[in-house]
Amino acid sequence: MIDKVIDNLYLGDVQDVINEDRVGLLKMDLKITHILTVAAEGISVEKQIDGICYMFIYAFDIATQDMFAGNLLANSITYISTSTETSNGRALVHCEAGISRSVFIVAAYLMQKFQWSAAKAVEYIQTIRPIAQPNDGFIRQLRIFESCHFVADIQTVSQSSLYKKWLLDISSADRNYREENGRFGAVKQHREENYCDYI
Numbered sequence: 232m233i234d235k236v237i238d239n240l241y242l243g244d245v246q247d248v249i250n251e252d253r254v255g256l257l258k259m260d261l262k263i264t265h266i267l268t269v270a271a272e273g274i275s276v277e278k279q280i281d282g283i284c285y286m287f288i289y290a291f292d293i294a295t296q297d298m299f300a301g302n303l304l305a306n307s308i309t310y311i312s313t314s315t316e317t318s319n320g321r322a323l324v325h326c327e328a329g330i331s332r333s334v335f336i337v338a339a340y341l342m343q344k345f346q347w348s349a350a351k352a353v354e355y356i357q358t359i360r361p362i363a364q365p366n367d368g369f370i371r372q373l374r375i376f377e378s379c380h381f382v383a384d385i386q387t388v389s390q391s392s393l394y395k396k397w398l399l400d401i402s403s404a405d406r407n408y409r410e411e412n413g414r415f416g417a418v419k420q421h422r423e424e425n426y427c428d429y430i
Contacts, residue, residue: 233261233323234360239315240322242337242360244329245270249278257323258282264320267310269332284320286310292331294368295401299394304376305383307336308343330362335369342373343381349373371397 233243233256241261247253248266257263258280265284268274273287288303290296298304307324314320326332338352347355349370356363365373375393376383388394 232329236337236341236356236359239320240311240337240340241324242329242333242356242363243323243325244333245325245327247329248274248323248325254280261323262321263323264318265310265314265322267307267322267324267333267336269307269324269326269336271327284314288336290326290332292326292366294366295404296368297398297401298335298369298372299375299383299385299388302383302385304336304339304372305385308340308383311336311340312344328362329360331365331369334360334363335365335373338365338373339376339383342377343383346381349377368397368401 233241233247235241241263245268248257248268263283265286266274267286267288269288269290271289271291273289274285279285286307288307290298290303311322311324314322324333324337326334334353334356338349338356341347341352341355342349345352352373353363353365353370371393375388375391375397378393379388379391382388
């Protein structure tokens with residue numbers, strides 16, 4: 232389901248973009264000109280619609296996904312701004328389910344555009360799209376973004392004490408996860424190696 236967030240900006244999920252029966256809705260009814268995919272996989276060329284520009288941000292819906300690294304957030308905001316404000320187009324931002332990753336990106340865009348707090352941006356989106364719920368890591372990154380006065384480039388954000396603290400926290404969480412799941416990982420690898428032996 233596609234929801235209008237503000238003029239020229241929409242939120243949806245992957246099915247809104249790849250289903251052939253949605254082509255008319257996207258092009259004729261909503262007049263979408265730009266699509267931003269925030270997912271582990273982009274939209275294949277075969278599924279892309281002629282006349283629509285596509286951008287792909289490679290990201291997982293996990294609390295340790297760093298959206299500042301590689302300027303993922305900065306590039307996403309620029310793409311939305313350029314497509315909706317400069318080019319007079321209409322942008323659709325989506326992830327797999329339209330719940331976490333895409334909501335994070337749109338919330339950050341609204342924060343920068345209207346100078347909103349993280350809480351206000353997320354609450355606003357939830358009034359329009361009740362299923363919206365960025366994961367805890369994304370919520371923390373929105374607060375970091377707010378503390379950096381809505382600047383998303385990694386050079387600026389990397390100076391933030393909140394960002395440094397978050398990096399330490401996710402590093403610790405990742406280390407704990409690896410320690411707790413090390414035995415399972417070793418078993419899984421052994422099984423895969425044995426499987427390969429029989430191919």
